[in-house]
Amino acid sequence: MTALRGKTIIATSNVKKAEKLGNLLKNHGARMVKFPLIKISAANNPSLEKATQLNDIQWVVFSSSNSVTYFFEWLRAIQQTSHETTFKYAVIGKATAETLAQYGKKADFISSCKNAESFARELINVLGATPQQILISAGNLSSDNLLHILESKHFCRKVITYKTQKIKYAETAIQNLIQNQDNDIVLFMSPSAVEAFYTHHSADLNQTHLKVAVIGSTTQKALQAQGVTPDFMPSLPNLEVLVNEMAQYFEHNQPKV
Missing domain, CATH: 3.40.50.10090 (Rossmann fold)
Incomplete structure (x- = not known):
């Protein structure tokens, strides 16, 4: 197992892409929570x-x-x-x-x-x-x-x-994961997901300690337009690269005991 073991990743992608990502994260011992903010x-x-x-x-x-x-x-x-x-x-x-x-x-x-x-x-x-x-x-x-x-x-x-289509996802349990900081990182995989999150959810959620990751430079720019700098972005817009490099990110950013 890697440094992703036991981590909770909230993914804002559409359902189809989230399934593949979930399998990759599971192989590393991480849990992925679906938080779909777009519909294709x-x-x-x-x-x-x-x-x-x-x-x-x-x-x-x-x-x-x-x-x-x-x-x-x-x-x-x-x-x-x-x-x-x-x-x-x-x-x-x-x-x-x-x-x-x-x-x-x-x-x-x-x-x-x-x-x-x-x-x-x-x-x-x-x-x-x-x-x-x-x-x-x-x-x-x-x-x-x-x-x-x-x-x-x-x-x-x-x-x-x-x-x-940008949608508002109304499942309270997932919003509570963000509000109560019971997650390790929120992953945005498209500019549309960023816009949907900050349009529909940002006012309701405590973002003080929110860690965010993005995939792709256009998604990065959309997040920066909201005044937020991503904590992590993989070197290539590829799910396998994303998961492997995210493991490295957590390995070098473990909380001090």
Whole structure:
């Protein structure tokens, strides 16, 4: 066991991502408590029905596992699955590549960058000088930074394939864990979760001794916008890296006896 043994981690991610994280933490002897502050679902966007002209698309770009999952749901909804074999795929992060592999597809380019901006610049170098036709699968709250950088050199189209909703989670027992400091760290995995927490819960909870962790630089910026500096952030936006480095964090930040 590691320094995570006996720790209580409150995770604000959506249910699907929390399940994988929970298994990883359990292997280290830690307890994860689900505190879902966002809900992910397919986008109900009429423009999706019109975006069926995919014959010219050469690359499809994914910046998250959700963008993969809901892209393939969208293809099936508009009955354009025949195009799957003609696309090349670019992804950010190992987890996104693994989700793509679940659909029988191999990423042609995998970036280990920490944010969409660096990913876009790296991909531009990979694609070379010849302009490419690119489709970006994204969520309704995603920024346009990836689109703007790529379209400076290539022809790009962004399709909103899923939506993120910020929710108020009303389970008193979990709020008491935070209020009574019966947790070791609260983990934010998206800017939306940060915003939902500080919109719906911050006024009700004692944050004096609250320790927080984030995954990803955009989540870090969202937390800093609330005037809060994260106590811990992994070197890469990857769940395995997160858990291993969190164990190291607690090993070096054990309370003095």
